[in-house]
Amino acid sequence: MTKRVLVTCSAGFLGSHLCERLLKEGHGVICLDNFGSGQRRNIEAFEDHPSFTVNDRDFRIPGSLSSVDRIYHLVSRVSPDDFTDFPVNIVLANTQQGTCRLLDHTRACDARIVFASTSEVYGNPEAHPQPETYTENVNIREIRGYYDESKRLGETLTGAYQRKYDVDARTIRIFNTYGPQMRHDDGRVVPPFITQALRDDDHTIYGDGEQTRSCYYVDDLIEGLVSLTHVNNPEYDVYNIGEEKSRQSKNWHTKYSMLRIRTLVSLMNHYLKMIQYGTDRILPVRLQDLIGDQKSSHVRG
Template sequence: MRVVITGGAGFVGSHLVERYLRDGHEVVAIDNLCTGSLRNLDDASENPRLTFVRADAAMPLPVRGQVDLVLHFSSPASLVDYTRLALETLAVNSAGTGHACDLAERHGARLLFASTSEVYGDPHVHPQPESYWGNVNPVGERACYDEAKRFGEALITTRMRKGPLDARIVRIFNTYGPRMAENDGRAVPNFFAQALAGKPLTVYGDGNQTRSFTYVDDLVEGIVRLAAHPEARGAIVNIGNPEETTIAAAAAIIAEAAGVAFHVEHRPLPPDDPARRKPDIARARALLGWEPATPLREGITRTLAWWRSARGYST
């Protein structure tokens, strides 16, 4: 198979690149490096079945030759990044999603779109099943991301109604693991960087807001299964860990795993920060036989080991 992965030099994208190469496929990774890094592809770049194309995925995708699967993963993904790149975020998830549809349709390839739990906004339904429409502020600071992903979903589902496109949508919940960006404002990387630098861990609000943390290998497994499923045209699937963890508890586990004292510094909550987030994964279980396999402590220990070796922390 020849797989095109937009956002291939990002955190999740680079793990997908490695997984498809490991499974014996050819991979074309497209990235403009606005939030990703070629360092994320250091190991993969030695593989002759990988082609890297530096290009803006908000524009028509410059891919020639056979295409069997398109994974549209390019998008700034953290509050810090999509606030800085707000218009680019809107573009890559709207026009860019249209170009990803065009490429897939032209080649009779499947498309898988990386959507997000943010489409549920600050949810009134808990846990969130895929049938929940969400509670999103369409004009708030996060709208450039949340509404762009919602538009991407609307575009794909409309194009499937109007034409032959075979697409699937994964709604990704908070994912962590090796290679996540260090300073993008997300809770887990913040905690790692602060714990390893011996600083107090910054907790926004009282820390009782919950998240579900998924280890990246588990996410990749869910994505690969959804993309490969022979009868999942049009499927929209939550992939995330249904085990709810408070932000304060996650901070404590990271401090303990890093072997540092647990000091917290509280800061005000950012606007529209969701209070609770937990996926209903009944559909992933039934359709894909998927559920997360990596307990939080184990995933944190693995991430910490990578953080120390790749980022040179000595603590």
């Protein structure tokens, strides 16, 4: 059934992929983005689509929003490099001025909302892996705390609206996603390695490199987001798109150590430099497809 869908931060890395998926499914999509961190060229391919509407505004500023059936709340900035420059914007977008406003709109429309949280709500965990009984370890005063703690409060607000107003909401915690249209200066796990490989720079690894990260391709994340939204009365309030088991697991991600990620990127870069490309692509995905041309400030597919 065709739905009217509102996507915040829809010109960003995840939002643009989600909008494309929703349009392919035949839904009407409203892009709500002030293009502070998102890039308009991420949505160029479907900006003229008859079922796609661009609303260029800061959703934290009071004003009317169109009635919708579904809301994907993907804000806020997620790059660690942005935590220093935009701490107040990040906190308010994830809490009072952002999440509360969209939850109120969800209630007014009798819609369904997905709040995009993060694995960072666990902070610097003292238990590995973390059971859901683990209450997290976040330093609210450090730079990452602005993002981590505001996402935790965003989860709390979502739960409060569910309990008090019976809002149809679900929360999804996102781990390390990578793919086309990701900023090469994003600052998360995969982009720096690929950027450094393309430049033939040394790779930067903090600590001993044995710390592990859940990494999965953007299409898998979008599949998880859309699938969860389709479910009526889900069993749980919060879903992690990730996996604590070995990389043999047939789940939505693969878990690697930092050293393993670095090695894979290096091997891919070395191998691709030896390939002579003809009319047909030999590999379905090139390294440059994941992180983009370094002459550009943004990742392109």
